[in-house]
Amino acid sequence: MSPTFPVGAYSYSHGIEWAVEAGDVDSRDSLIDWLDADLRYGSSRNEAIFFSQAYRHTVDDNPAALVEVAQLAAASRGTSEFALESAQQAGACLATLRKTWPDPALDFLSSMEISLTPAVVLGVRSATEEIPIDLALPAFLHSYIANLVSAGVRLIPLGQTDGQFAVSELELSVLSLSAQASDASLDEIGSAGFNVELASIRHETQYTRLFRS
Template structure:
């Protein structure tokens, strides 16, 4: 008698199975604009850059964000996420405390501190409430300083055994997507132009992730002085839509 198999018994080539499907589902959820970390409230200084005329169209927005990704907060946050993830995987509590403390101290302005700490707190609280898992509470308890956003993502993803590389790429994609969302409202840009900017930054995101993957904490540094000044000057901007 001939035996037949069903699609349930023999998965299609390339199909996601088990842990891979769960990891993808969680990353898509946690780094979605719908996840309640309040990212829509922050512009990372882009609001001042638009008012000052540094950003005025799709190309200038793209150039500004490429610099922030490769030489500014994008790269630094990627390194912090990576080392937090590795520390949790290794059960190295001293290393996790070091990363958390350095990341909390590294932001250049009061408003950027508010942005990353608030989003980190919201990310942790929501993960605890809806996505708790063994080891997460223990890892969080080891951080004596405020848990900033990239460290929070690194801790939670490692506690759920989600691989580092897709987590890092997804985080940087979410970061640049939120920046573009702020820019599109401020310039303003249409939806198609916004997608052109996102498409043009694909290679920068990949290159930044690769640099971060190979970096030590000693390699962290920023050269985006204009963006840092923008985050400082936003504090006294006369009219504002965003909190940073």
């Protein structure tokens, strides 16, 4: 979950670069609103459910159900850039974990012919480490949000203190989503975060870009 863990997350903005270009995100408050909406209604909500499901099926030793979660998580990527962002980070995360903290569950993930997602990889690893989900899931969402706030700090731009204010303001949303997602089923997957998806699509052809998504 650490920003120093070598997965390349710093090179992705998850569509925020286009949102800044379009003027949808131009301040600390609008960055908070954008990320809060994604947490409550968009792809972040789905990621929390995928994490929870991967965690649960690892604890229950249900590999067939875990494969189903991994397949659905991979299929939920709404744009080509989101697919790249997810697959690259998940692949780097899994490779590093297998080298430094090897575990049979990680070997099983590696054997899947599926483009994995960070939520699935980290959900499985948190379960094998017996980290309680009420700690692991908020930590996962916090790292996700903190990385995107960092992108916003560079793009808008904002000062570092404003960035920390933004993370602080999103804390309750992170905790609320974690509580909801920890008991959610795959039937509750869905997104109304249309602007995030559109921002990603438009970022693909953005003329000047600092980020890969």
